[in-house]
């Protein structure tokens with residue numbers, strides 16, 4: 255599909271980490287696949303005093319290395335020809351004038367995309383300054399990178415400030431997990447098949463686990479991470495979106511608002527957490543020194559730019575409940591952590607045990623459906639089959655599909671898919687304001703409890719599966735985390 259949408263993409267924060275590692279490489283992939291309008295331009299902007307040649311040098315050294323597939327010198331040459339650079343300081347209106355002239359000089363653009371890959375404190379001045387040069391007309395789409403605020407209030411302020419210049423249909427709030435093919439496939443699994451949906455409820459399911467585990471620590475992002483923490487970095491957004499996609503009702507269509515209405519209903523149906531619930535149902539952890547393959551791993555407090563007395567969480571586990579007819583009584587266990595023993599993002603649906611068993615040994619192995627989002631994209635349904643030979647024993651085996659092998663086709667990275675959706679004006683995979691604020695509202699009691707609590711985070715050894723308290727959270731309900739099942 256060649257989009258015939260002729261665009262200008264203004265990339266604020268163009269010299270930053272996200273632009274170099276993800277956005278520019280993903281735009282290259284879209285270019286290489288022939289998905290960008292031949293005249294579409296990328297206008298990199300930031301405070302740095304570069305000219306286009308100096309910026310392209312940086313792109314060459316810092317961004318090109320992140321292109322894993324389909325690289326060709328020829329295509330790279332035609333790709334970088336799309337790029338221009340302009341020095342713009344978010345807080346100095348006069349520096350926006352040249353940007354306005356560059357954009358307005360071209361009369362045949364269908365839309366102007368403004369991607370704000372900057373700290374959220376710059377969103378408001380950038381919007382004001384864009385409006386002053388006329389870049390808030392109906393052609394403009396504005397993309398907001400997470401984190402969108404640090405709590406409900408700041409997120410409302412950002413939304414109000416951006417909303418003063420742009421209509422909701424012009425605002426694309428990014429959560430890159432929604433761009434992952436495997437998360438979108440969940441909707442197909444549930445709503446394009448007859449066999450899963452009837453079982454997708456409290457009658458058949460005992461519990462649901464959502465995990466995003468990372469092996470890396472905070473690396474060079476200590477300064478950002480220490481004021482952010484896992485709750486804001488991963489739970490309020492990525493895990494919440496996984497929860498919504500897993501638990502939502504079937505939307506009337508795949509139109510943006512139909513999907514977003516159903517996701518919002520899930521967040522609104524989450525049982526609000528009292529401060530006491532937080533103590534009982536939420537575990538915060540922080541990694542302590544460990545070892546992997548004979549190499550010592552730093553504890554969080556030893557990481558670059560992390561204050562030695564920091565209480566920032568690098569791990570969170572939550573037992574959540576959804577108060578509606580489908581899910582009442584089914585605990586949803588959410589967890590995420592850095593420096594864990596494996597890198598995996600997955601959704602695990604644990605079925606109830608059978609009421610009556612006629613085989614010799616099947617009591618302890620209820621069915622389980624595992625949807626792995628990464629590192630591989632796969633679906634495994636754990637079922638009981640008879641052990642060959644005499645006797646009536648059964649054993650567990652997985653009916654397993656590796657999507658990458660089963661289905662041919664280019665699998666775009668999340669950011670590529672999302673960037674193309676912005677260019678093409680498709681809002682379904684972006685958060686609506688009410689959704690985002692509802693998610694903040696739900697996590698607020700957790701932040702409040704932690705800010706008042708005298709208890710430090712639970713320690714867990716780097717390269718482990720998290721603190722003992724998280725294991726106890728499930729054990730209380732007679733459940734185990736997936737790696738122990």
Ligand code: BG6
Pocket residue numbers: 468487599
């Ligand atoms: C980002 C977080 O949003 O998601 C990072 O800021 C995290 O801390 C990353 O590492 C994880 O994304 P993915 O796609 O690698 O699972």
